[in-house]
Amino acid sequence: MVNARKATAWVAILCVAQATVLAGCGTTYQVETLDEQAIARANAEIAAERALAAQSGSMDADQKIALYTLVAKRVEPVAEAFCRAETDPGTNCDFALVIDRNPKASANAHQSYVGGQPRLTTTLAFLDKVKSPDELAFVLSHEAGHHIAGHLDKKKTQTALAGVGGALLGALVVMAAASSGRQVNRQTMEQLVGGGAAIGAAGGAIAYSQTYELEADTLGAYIAERAGYDPDAGSRIFARLGVEEGKKPPPGTASFWSTHPSSPERIATVDAVMAKIKAQRASGQEPVPERREE
Ligand SMILES: [Zn+2]
Incomplete structure (x- = not known):
């Protein structure tokens, strides 16, 4: 049997554990805040792109590989230099760019x-989806x-951390039950805490990965622009990717x-980032992404 005092102790332990590990777990770079107008402009770009795509033909396999080889050769050295400038010394910035030729790969x-x-x-x-x-x-x-923002490492840590948060939620339920005078047996308590941990871990991984996509889009815009490409035009690919893909x-x-x-x-995120890149270029600066205050 668990009494209210024991449940409170559980919560305290979980809180300390979560507060300790959650510090410094967000994005490294500033992710844009978007208003309704920015989203409306993006929706107009999507509609225009879909109309255009309906008219144009697609490339054959040789053309796709040729396009890939050309672009990869230009992007790779720029991405590597960008990585070396933005990450700690000792970070491996030697990117390997490869095509997965498995016909079953989505x-x-x-x-x-x-x-x-x-x-x-x-x-x-994916090369079938690419138009430019x-x-x-x-x-x-x-x-x-x-890679530059360290997302795979952060996701691993955060999935574990969100589990702690979920367990905390379970413990709160136990505490509420106990303080209302109900007795909670050990098995019920363990189920509540364990179930909370699993839900927290799943939810945490999804929430964080969405912000990470926008952070990767932000860095992607800086790298592509520096390699001589137009990230605004590049981001139109989102208009043509269907919901069935990428799950x-x-x-x-x-x-x-x-x-x-x-x-x-x-x-809209790429639009907002491009406005910043253009402003930095206009003032004679080499565009660099904005870091978040720690
Ligand atoms: Zn991504």
Whole structure:
């Protein structure tokens, strides 16, 4: 049997554990705040892009590979220099850019690690979705952004942390029951705390990964622009990706396409970032992403 005092002790322990580990767990870079007008402008871009896409033909396999080779050659050295400038010394910035030729692989691009080296993979099916060098440059730059912002490492930690938060919720339920004079047996308590942990872990991983996509889009815009491409034009690819794609990226990877955040949010984010990049260029500065205050 658990009494109110014991349950309170549980909550206190979980609170301390969560507060200790949650510090410094958000994004490293500033992610844009979007108003309704920004989203409306993005929706107009999506409508225009869909109308255009309905008219144009698609590339054959050779053309797709040629486009990839050309763009990868331009983006890779810029992404590597950007990575070295933005990350701690000792970070592996030697990107490996590869095409996944498995015909069964769904349309997506993702970042992973192979023997500690950051790998940016694009599937053949995804190249079918790409209509311009600007789009492919933006996708590759976005993937490089996941590595530069350390998303895969952060996700691992945060899934565990959110589990602690969920367990805390379970413990609160136990405490409420106990303080209302009800007796809670050990088995019920463990189920509540454990169930809360699982829900917290799942919810936490999803919430964080959405902000990370916008952060990767932000860094992607800086890298693609520096490589000589137009990230505004590049982000139009979001207008043509269907909801059926990107639901299941390979485990242990940070992918380009997922159903959340929504396309208008991502297009509007790139629009807002591009306004900042243009302002920095206009004042004679080399554009650099804004870091969040710790
Ligand atoms: Zn991504």
